[in-house]
Structure formats: C-alpha cells, structure tokens
Amino acid sequence: MPDSFDREKIVDCMFDPITSSILAELEGGEKTCSFLANQASIPESEVLERLSYLIEHDFIKKNTDGETTLSANSEKLSSIVESSDNFDQTISGLEKMDSYLN
Numbered sequence: 001m002p003d004s005f006d007r008e009k010i011v012d013c014m015f016d017p018i019t020s021s022i023l024a025e026l027e028g029g030e031k032t033c034s035f036l037a038n039q040a041s042i043p044e045s046e047v048l049e050r051l052s053y054l055i056e057h058d059f060i061k062k063n064t065d066g067e068t069t070l071s072a073n074s075e076k077l078s079s080i081v082e083s084s085d086n087f088d089q090t091i092s093g094l095e096k097m098d099s100y101l102n
Helices: 007-015 017-026 033-040 044-056 074-082 084-101
Strands: 060-063 069-072
Touching (some): 007 044, 007 074, 017 069, 033 044, 033 069, 044 069
C-alpha cells in the first residue's frame, strides 16, 4: 500500500525557514536531536514537532536507541522537489519563503 501524504504539507514543512535549516544540517548525515536544537536555537521538543509530519511519512528517520538521532531520507525528499506534478507547489513554497525573508 503506497504511503499517502499531503504533498503541500510536505513542501510547507521543507520550506519553513527553521525547518529548512534543520534539513540542511541533516544533508551531512545523521545528527542528534540535541545538536539540531542547539543549531536552530530551539528546544528539542520543537525540533521533533517541526519534523513530525516528515518523520510520520518516512522523509526523516528517527532513531531512539539511546539519544534521539535523526537522518534524512534524501531520495524521498528529493522526489518531492523534483516531481513535475509538484513543481508549481515548490515555486509557491519558495515564494512563501521569500516573503518571510523580506
């Protein structure tokens, strides 16, 4: 059974300024939740909250053996951005992010 998720919600998560900075950290490989929280200057609980939808749909893998670590499913994340069906939503997401920055 294919995973069903809201593509727009995934794009919104990915292009949120704080969440995108967390995802950028994960591009380098698995990181501890405490490291990500420190880098983003937010509590660990907020890191997990911001990534919860991405974790739920396996875009981010969460490992709780010992200290909580997170890693990106780069292939799955890339497929959302590269999907031609989703191109307009990606542009909209970038425009949203640009409006936050300005």
